[in-house]
Amino acid sequence: MSLLTIEGVWKNYHGHSVLRGIDLSVEAHEVVCLIGASGSGKSTLLRCVNLLETVDDGVIRLDGVDVTDVGTDADEVRKSVGIVFQAFNLFPHMTVLDNITLAPRRVHGMSRARAEEEARELLDRFGLADKAGAYPDRLSGGQQQRVAVIRALATRPRLMLLDEVTSALDPALVAEVLEIIRELKEGGMTMILTTHEMGFCREIADTVCFLDDGVLLERGTPEQIFTEPREPRTREFLRTVLDARRL
Amino acid sequence: MSEQRTWVKSERQIRRERIRRIRAVRSGTVATVSTVAFLGVLVAVVTGSPGWPRVRETFFDAEAFTRAWPDVLAGFWTNVQIFLIAEPIILVLGLLVALARNLRAPAFFPLRALAVAYTDVFRGVPTILVILLVGFGIPALGLQGAPTDEITLGVVALTLSYGAYVAEVFRAGIDSVHPSQRAAARSLGLSQGQTMRHVVLPQAWRRVVPPLLNDFVSLQKDTALVSTIGVVEALRQAQIYAASTFNYTPTLVAALLFIALTIPMARLTDHLAARSQRRRGA
Ligand SMILES: Nc1ncnc2c1ncn2[C@@H]1O[C@H](COP(=O)(O)OP(=O)(O)O)[C@@H](O)[C@H]1O
Numbered sequence A: 001m002s003l004l005t006i007e008g009v010w011k012n013y014h015g016h017s018v019l020r021g022i023d024l025s026v027e028a029h030e031v032v033c034l035i036g037a038s039g040s041g042k043s044t045l046l047r048c049v050n051l052l053e054t055v056d057d058g059v060i061r062l063d064g065v066d067v068t069d070v071g072t073d074a075d076e077v078r079k080s081v082g083i084v085f086q087a088f089n090l091f092p093h094m095t096v097l098d099n100i101t102l103a104p105r106r107v108h109g110m111s112r113a114r115a116e117e118e119a120r121e122l123l124d125r126f127g128l129a130d131k132a133g134a135y136p137d138r139l140s141g142g143q144q145q146r147v148a149v150i151r152a153l154a155t156r157p158r159l160m161l162l163d164e165v166t167s168a169l170d171p172a173l174v175a176e177v178l179e180i181i182r183e184l185k186e187g188g189m190t191m192i193l194t195t196h197e198m199g200f201c202r203e204i205a206d207t208v209c210f211l212d213d214g215v216l217l218e219r220g221t222p223e224q225i226f227t228e229p230r231e232p233r234t235r236e237f238l239r240t241v242l243d244a245r246r247l
Numbered sequence B: 001m002s003e004q005r006t007w008v009k010s011e012r013q014i015r016r017e018r019i020r021r022i023r024a025v026r027s028g029t030v031a032t033v034s035t036v037a038f039l040g041v042l043v044a045v046v047t048g049s050p051g052w053p054r055v056r057e058t059f060f061d062a063e064a065f066t067r068a069w070p071d072v073l074a075g076f077w078t079n080v081q082i083f084l085i086a087e088p089i090i091l092v093l094g095l096l097v098a099l100a101r102n103l104r105a106p107a108f109f110p111l112r113a114l115a116v117a118y119t120d121v122f123r124g125v126p127t128i129l130v131i132l133l134v135g136f137g138i139p140a141l142g143l144q145g146a147p148t149d150e151i152t153l154g155v156v157a158l159t160l161s162y163g164a165y166v167a168e169v170f171r172a173g174i175d176s177v178h179p180s181q182r183a184a185a186r187s188l189g190l191s192q193g194q195t196m197r198h199v200v201l202p203q204a205w206r207r208v209v210p211p212l213l214n215d216f217v218s219l220q221k222d223t224a225l226v227s228t229i230g231v232v233e234a235l236r237q238a239q240i241y242a243a244s245t246f247n248y249t250p251t252l253v254a255a256l257l258f259i260a261l262t263i264p265m266a267r268l269t270d271h272l273a274a275r276s277q278r279r280r281g282a
């Protein structure tokens, strides 16, 4: 059984359909990369999976459980799904350590000592051991985003959603964040990510999905999508992106 | 290996610093001279006015000042007490009302409606009317256990009136925290309440401190309004003196006492506002 299945999901904003009947399934340990033009609905789809948005139609199942059921406790679902945003969204009034331990302590009932110990292990693993006591505004963008990933990891999610986690970063800082994502993949984490880094997408994804104006137009292996896309729209999108890269 | 260097101030830097010093002295001098000149003109205009001798007698009488001072000061202590009791209650009430307005669950609808009605009503009614209504209305009801003591009634009235303002300040602070902060907290599995407590309120709090202090400066002054329901505080004491001697110097005493209390508060407000400005700029 798939870890995540999305069936016929629709989402409207002010009468305009942003997601139009999305079907997608994600296996455990699979890395799915969503690509598509800005405004095609990638972020919205991730936010629906994490129940930050309620779908207007369709079903999302996590481990076979319908999380879009009206009776579902959204907080329960979010405990097993981590999300990292483009803009980091660290809590500015808390130190790095407190940012990371907040959810383990308050949501998962972990003791402070235990939560801090685990947080320090994660910080150490990702080269941020010396930043535990720092406030977010003292960190570089790359460091902030790595803390955001660690914060999501600290709740031990079964599924990680990464929404353009490198888009707000200077080119020089992108690599350190991508490195973390590689490590997560090696650790077997199931992930759905959206990115403009086509090279990285090609490298890390097991499956690439192309979203076009709220429709999941094409899905395939990175090899297939990037070398022989079936849909003309996909081809056009890739050409635009790669041209822009060349400039 | 990086080369070891020590800083020797360059000629250019020394020249720069000297010019800066000269400029600082010059602007200090200009400010002093213009202030003294301005005050001189002001004093000349006031003391040169035809009614000045009479005004000096009735408002600036040294003897009346020393005579009234102890009683007005004692009265002023009542103002301070009212302020000190009312302030924390207002903070709690304002916060609760602001939180009630943020409750989304349908079961809380009555609470939310009540909070809206409360702020609408008490922000609209002049404070002095609230004091009169509470001060004379509640005792008139003759309810068992209802307060009849004027100071308590004054505190209740001020709390009701200022609670509404403070609730709005808190609400603005809560709304000013970016929605992405809530999204981040909720996505980590924090409940609505936990998100409010650990993520939204701590950030809102820093932003509301300057406007809150501003409201409290205003509250300090408005404690004088409780004189209308018979509390013998600084203003009332001054009026008692004035009525028996036809000399208004005691009013000046009361004014000076209020100023002595509000100026430190105003400077603190400025200081905190400047600090949060710097933080945001950083
Ligand atoms: N909260 C919202 N309210 C109204 N429209 C929204 C909202 N969020 C997203 N949209 C719209 O939905 C569309 C898809 O947005 P998004 O999912 O962010 O696209 P992408 O992440 O692929 O760039 C866009 O047209 C966007 O303007």
Ligand SMILES: [Mg+2]
Binding pocket: A042, A043, A044, A163, A164
């Ligand atoms: Mg997006």
